[in-house]
Amino acid sequence: MRARYRRILRFAARFLAQTWWFELVLPRIGLTRIAVRTRNKRMKRFARAFHGLAVDLGGLMIKVGQFMSSRLDVLPPEITKELEGLQDEVPAVPFDRIRSAAEAELGMPLDRAYSWFDETPVAAASLGQAHRARLSALDASETGLDAVVVKVQRPGIQQIVDVDLAALRKVGGWLSRIRLVYTRVNAPALVEEFAVTSLEEIDYVHEAANAERFARDFEGDPRVAVPEVVWERSTGRVLTLQDVTAIKINDYDGLRAAGIDPDEVAREFASVMFDQLFDHGFFHADPHPGNVFVTLMPDASGSGAGGTGTVAGSGPGADASASVPSSPAWRFTFIDFGMMGEVPAGLRRGMRQLLIAVASRDGRGLVDAIREVGVLLPSADTGELERAMTALFARFGGMGFAELQEVDPREFRDFAIQFGDVVRSLPFQLPENFLLIIRASSLTSGVCSGLNPAFNLWDSVEPYAAQLLRDERGNIAQAVGKEIASIAGLAVRLPRRLDELVTRVQDGEISVDTPRLDRRVARLERMVRRVVSAVLFAGLFIGGAVLRPEDPVFGTVLMAGSVLPLLHALFAGMRRGPGAG
Structure with a gap:
């Protein structure tokens, strides 16, 4: 692990030294043109070198590359472009090591925990790998499930993550001392930001909780399903989930063969993702095609039109159906809830x-x-x-x-x-x-x-934005209504309070020395009434203008009603009564 730590630091130090020479030293001695002319090549060379380092080391380095590819605010496009295709290009862990890790976590042999366990992984990633399995007869009877997918962390991955984060924190400290960097970005904060996300991703209990929270958000929504968590066979390093394998969302031929219109799938998928972002506030942050299935369901008559890819009882809304014109009922099934956003x-x-x-x-x-x-x-x-x-x-x-x-x-x-x-x-x-x-x-x-x-993504955005705009108008109208009610209440209470003040003065409860107090109070009362009328007019008129596009009748009534307080504000008190002065 010490060699891994040193290798990461050597790579970072070499890049920083090169950047310091070209971006700081050469411009100071009048060789700015050389720095500018070689910048693109240097950036691409660095990105390719880091790509090789990440694939070779695995662990968090691949996640670092993926993280860097999204930092358009910090890194130049030469780097982000090269790294945006970086995937978990790592070999699978030998099965005997996976078996040992899983048995240590579960506290029992695999053949006791599961009735069958496939030695060939479904997927191998930098942090763990997944295998198909079947639950034991007892667990199957208790959960109502049979086929499952078991995610097992790579042996020693926690230690690798700790070493990688220690090296990254060291590099972040170096960057925080470089003026060119710290004036643009808080490097240590970026590292901590990445660390939080990474530590959550290797905590399978956290991922299972995310899956259940996501399922609750879409409870009763027939468009979305989530695999059930088998908690009896899950720990922080082993996660057992219902096998919900179905048609991948990018299997276009498979969708058409099942009678599903890909265009309809596109529209519904955009809608589901917008619901997560703007309604629920909790969203799947890695919805690539490998993490989203299109699952067929039996039709209302129970004929089982779904056939291929049908999953019994998979998540909320399992008995409901979302119909697609001229096609069997289907829904989206999301998997892999390690990377979620709020x-x-x-x-x-x-x-x-x-x-x-x-x-x-x-x-x-x-x-x-x-x-x-x-x-x-x-x-x-x-x-x-x-x-x-x-x-x-x-x-x-x-x-x-x-x-x-x-x-x-x-x-x-x-x-x-x-x-x-x-x-x-x-x-x-x-x-x-x-x-x-x-x-x-x-x-x-x-x-x-x-x-x-x-x-056209705009077509999906615009109806949603129109609804948001209507909601915002409704919120404005509600606020205006509350303000009008408050002003009306003040208008009703204010004359009584003024009368009470005058009465207290007349009864001698308040000592005054001017004989013209009554006239001054009367003037004040008239002025306040006119101010209240003016404010009431503005509230009614604005409220009517806001509401009129959605409710023409009520909006027009409010705007017409605003004329009365306007007339009072303009003309009340213009006549001088006896003794006015």
Whole structure:
């Protein structure tokens, strides 16, 4: 492990020394052109070298590469592009070691815990691997399940993760002392952010709890299913889940053979993902095709039209059906809940504004929403960003995937370079939750475009944004209504309070020395009544204007009713009574 630690530090030190020489030393001696001319090659060389290091070491290094590929706010595109395809390219652990690790965790032999256990893994990743199995007769009778998938952590992975995090924290400390870096990003905070996500991902109890929470969010929703957790055969390092293997969401031929329209799948998948992001606030952050199945269900008549891929009792809504025109009933079954994201209430409000701005192609509104989310620092000069977003919407807004394919690639490249320079010049750093949102949205767009090359994500966004806009109007109208009620109550109570004040003065409870107090109080009362009337007019008129698009009758009534307090505010008190002065 010490050799692993040193290898990671040597790689980082070599890259930092090279960057220091080219980006700091050469410009100071008048050789800036050399630094600029070699920058792209150096970045690509670093990314390729890190790719090789990650594949060779495995462990968290692959996760680091995947994490770096999403940090568009910190790293140049030469690095993120090279690393975005980095996958868990690691060999499977020999079965005898997996057996030993699983038996140590479960406290019993595998042939006692399961009636059958496949020695060939279904999938092998950097942190663990999965095998198919069948529950014992006793467990099957108690759970109602038979076929399961067992995830087993790689032996020694906890120690590897600890070493990798120690090395990364050391590198983060180095970066925090470099002015070029610390003025743009808090490197130690980034490392801790990554550490939290990674430690949660290797805790299978945490993943199981995520699965059950996700299932509760979609309870009663026939579109979504979640594999059941077999808690009796699950620990922090071994996770046993119902086997829900079905048609992969990117198995286009399989979908068509089952009578399922891929275009319908694309639309429903986008809707389900938007529900997670904007309604539930808890979302699957890794919805790549390997983690989403399309599961057929028996039709209402019980004829079992589903056949292939039907899973009995898989998650919430198992007896319900989501019908697709001219096709058997089907639903989405999500797996692998190790990487989940949460959208706090404040971030969700900002995301709602963001979605509305995107749907309306409002560049300035989008920048305001980004600021509201807390991504941009208050000191950020957003003029260039607003112009870039406006240009983006003007040129590409509303285009579907098929239309975008017809655009000259050079135009894309030029815009990407210009936009990337603008983004990296701004003082901001994306929080982890926001990064996961971007990751989930990007994967969703890719899956939907694969299902239907002509799929237009804008078409899915706009109805959702329209509903959000209606909700926002309703919230505004409700607030206006409360304010009107409050003002009306004040208007009713204020004359009585003034009368009480006058009475107390007349009864001698309050000593005054001016004989004109009565006239002053009367003037004050008239003035307050007119102010209240003016405020009441404004409240009624604004409330009616807000409500009128949704409820024309009630909105018109409010606006018409606002005329009375307006007349009172304008003309009350204009006549002078006897003794006025």
